[in-house]
Amino acid sequence: MMTVIPLPILDMNVLQAIRSMPWHLRMPMRAVLLSLSLASCAGPSPPAIPPPEPLGPVDLQTAQNPVQDRLLDVGVLVFNAPDDGAASAQLDGRVVTEIAEKETHYLPYVLRNTLVESNQWGAVRVLPQDDPSVDLIVRGTIIQSDGLGLQLRIQAQDSTGREWINQVYYDSSDLEPVRLDEEVAQSPTTFVDPFSDIYRQIANDLLGRRDAFDAAELENIKQVSQMRYAAELSPETFSRTLEAGADGLLRTTSLPARDDPMLQRVATMKLRHHVFIDTVDEYYAALYQEMQPVYALWRSYSREQIRETEADQREAARSSRGSTGFTALSQSYNRYKWAKIYQQEFAELAEGFNNEVAPAILELNRQVHGLSGTLEEQYVQWRGILREIFELESGPAPVTE
Amino acid sequence: MILLPLLGQAATAADNIEILDLDRTLRPDFSGAWEKDFNRSDRWDQELTRQIEQMQRLLQSQSRGGGAAVGSAINLGGQGGGGNIVDLARLAEFISRQTTMQIRQTDSQVIIEREGEAALVCGTQLDAMETFTSPFGSEICGWDRRQLLFRITLPEGTGILHRFSVSDDKQWLNVATQISRGSSTPFNLIQIFYRYDAPPESYSCRQTLSRGNVCSRTDSTGDDDSDPFANP
Numbered sequence: 001m002m003t004v005i006p007l008p009i010l011d012m013n014v015l016q017a018i019r020s021m022p023w024h025l026r027m028p029m030r031a032v033l034l035s036l037s038l039a040s041c042a043g044p045s046p047p048a049i050p051p052p053e054p055l056g057p058v059d060l061q062t063a064q065n066p067v068q069d070r071l072l073d074v075g076v077l078v079f080n081a082p083d084d085g086a087a088s089a090q091l092d093g094r095v096v097t098e099i100a101e102k103e104t105h106y107l108p109y110v111l112r113n114t115l116v117e118s119n120q121w122g123a124v125r126v127l128p129q130d131d132p133s134v135d136l137i138v139r140g141t142i143i144q145s146d147g148l149g150l151q152l153r154i155q156a157q158d159s160t161g162r163e164w165i166n167q168v169y170y171d172s173s174d175l176e177p178v179r180l181d182e183e184v185a186q187s188p189t190t191f192v193d194p195f196s197d198i199y200r201q202i203a204n205d206l207l208g209r210r211d212a213f214d215a216a217e218l219e220n221i222k223q224v225s226q227m228r229y230a231a232e233l234s235p236e237t238f239s240r241t242l243e244a245g246a247d248g249l250l251r252t253t254s255l256p257a258r259d260d261p262m263l264q265r266v267a268t269m270k271l272r273h274h275v276f277i278d279t280v281d282e283y284y285a286a287l288y289q290e291m292q293p294v295y296a297l298w299r300s301y302s303r304e305q306i307r308e309t310e311a312d313q314r315e316a317a318r319s320s321r322g323s324t325g326f327t328a329l330s331q332s333y334n335r336y337k338w339a340k341i342y343q344q345e346f347a348e349l350a351e352g353f354n355n356e357v358a359p360a361i362l363e364l365n366r367q368v369h370g371l372s373g374t375l376e377e378q379y380v381q382w383r384g385i386l387r388e389i390f391e392l393e394s395g396p397a398p399v400t401e
Numbered sequence: 402m403i404l405l406p407l408l409g410q411a412a413t414a415a416d417n418i419e420i421l422d423l424d425r426t427l428r429p430d431f432s433g434a435w436e437k438d439f440n441r442s443d444r445w446d447q448e449l450t451r452q453i454e455q456m457q458r459l460l461q462s463q464s465r466g467g468g469a470a471v472g473s474a475i476n477l478g479g480q481g482g483g484g485n486i487v488d489l490a491r492l493a494e495f496i497s498r499q500t501t502m503q504i505r506q507t508d509s510q511v512i513i514e515r516e517g518e519a520a521l522v523c524g525t526q527l528d529a530m531e532t533f534t535s536p537f538g539s540e541i542c543g544w545d546r547r548q549l550l551f552r553i554t555l556p557e558g559t560g561i562l563h564r565f566s567v568s569d570d571k572q573w574l575n576v577a578t579q580i581s582r583g584s585s586t587p588f589n590l591i592q593i594f595y596r597y598d599a600p601p602e603s604y605s606c607r608q609t610l611s612r613g614n615v616c617s618r619t620d621s622t623g624d625d626d627s628d629p630f631a632n633p
Contacts, residue, residue: 294610301610313536326491332555333496336538340519343533352608 054172071122072135079140114199125281132228147303159225171198290360432506434599441593445494489588
């Protein structure tokens with residue numbers, strides 16, 4: 001039988017002692033303190049929406065010698081953050097929202113790395129927004145991301161407008177054989193992402209769709225992206241080369257000759273543009289490198305926090321209701337107080353994560369080659385500059401009837 | 402001739418008028434370091450005696466009038482469904498033991514830090530907000546004109562209401578705590594705090610995840626000095 005220790009005796013000194021502990025020791029201490037007071041307490045727990053079935057272990061399908069003609073350029077867009085108005089309305093919610101925003105830059109880079117690792121694709125880059133020069137665009141929305149689970153909605157669409165995948169992926173770190181916190185504590189930099197299966201599954205699904213296309217279809221996708229980019233630079237000249245079929249998909253109607261001077265200028269501009277988006281991708285890489293160890297640590301704490309909360313809920317449901325008397329009242333108050341103290345400590349942790357990652361985000365958005373604003377804004381400015389250069393080099397656009 | 406000096410004074414006074422920011426909700430300034438004034442604060446045992454005597458007088462008058470008890474049930478002891486006044490009084494004393502508190506306030510929020518307790522944090526906006534929810538209890542906060550309120554509800558139904566108000570000269574802080582349970586008579590305890598000058602912070606700290614609290618010395622002007630150290 002568990003002895004009930006009245007928490008008032010512990011209060012002040014224990015709190016001070018815990019606050020001076022490193023974070024990774026505070027979490028286990030919380031469990032000890034809350035379990036010390038088992039008495040009257042019960043409360044309704046919020047209804048939980050069960051997540052989809054988590055992925056099991058997934059092997060990434062890699063290629064030793066990929067067929068060059070089948071390599072498509074892929075752009076993984078910065079993910080969308082979950083729309084959680086209720087959370088951000090709360091004071092702690094603001095911190096959580098900030099973390100989610102940082103994840104929108106971090107998670108697509110993990111997917112990008114997985115696609116590169118598979119060796120099945122051409123250039124794979126993280127992009128701030130849609131780009132007509134790439135063959136396949138992958139969009140992601142973060143539905144859930146914490147230490148225990150990652151749930152993403154992934155949509156992929158090629159340059160013709162054909163949807164490749166549009167589905168929700170879920171992976172749980174519970175299936176991982178290693179203890180995250182121990183691994184993180186030992187070496188955060190060599191930490192293996194606990195949700196790597198999700199990225200492997202997305203990469204395999206994309207590959208499955210690509211392999212369903214024959215060479216002519218893949219060639220059409222490449223041609224459409226080439227002409228979409230050309231039409232963005234000079235709509236007057238190139239928009240006629242594309243048309244939407246009955247199925248709504250774009251296809252090329254006529255192609256300029258390979259030695260067409262306008263097309264050669266487009267190719268030159270595309271090359272410059274790709275140098276730029278390679279640079280943008282490098283910024284995301286730098287952010288990823290900077291965030292990775294701190295993010296791994298954050299996820300580990302998050303996982304512990306969720307497990308503790310679940311244990312608290314189980315304990316609350318188990319406890320009896322309706323006890324009175326000063327001892328019961330003071331113990332009930334103490335449970336409330338400790339639960340709140342630890343929630344505030346966790347919010348402080350989250351703030352620490354945001355503080356630590358903030359310089360990397362600033363670096364990401366710093367001015368590039370005289371451009372200003374966020375990286376997204378610089379990207380728009382750059383595309384505008386390229387259009388202007390193209391017009392200057394090409395002279396006035398031909399008059400069309 | 403006579404008006405001119407008056408107009409000059411009016412202009413000077415007008416120059417000193419604080420320009421109101423209409424986008425900002427005006428709230429009393431609670432910020433500062435506060436220490437309990439034991440002489441002016443309620444003593445829980447005396448307050449308990451007073452409330453019990455008051456109840457007894459009420460009971461006597463009701464019995465003389467031959468009427469049944471009206472309003473709240475009066476529970477002086479025992480283990481009924483409602484909380485008895487003695488237990489509620491002891492709980493009020495138990496959660497009001499802090500002798501000092503530090504309050505920080507910005508345009509958007511008020512943070513009340515009390516020794517050995519979770520901080521009470523509330524926004525300055527008009528709407529009441531839920532600031533904490535757990536199986537062990539919940540907390541909402543809001544404003545009642547110039548008073549800042551925190552309402553805590555424990556799972557078995559005990560309610561704790563803290564009502565903070567500050568004097569016009571900002572020298573005194575009044576914290577009224579009410580403990581209630583079911584239909585029983587609530588217990589009220591008022592504590593008075595006076596402002597004191599806390600020594601300025603020697604270090605400016607910033608929380609990080611991997612290095613813990615990173616602090617740097619501040620000089621007398623409050624500017625950061627270059628000597629950061631980590632205190633995980």
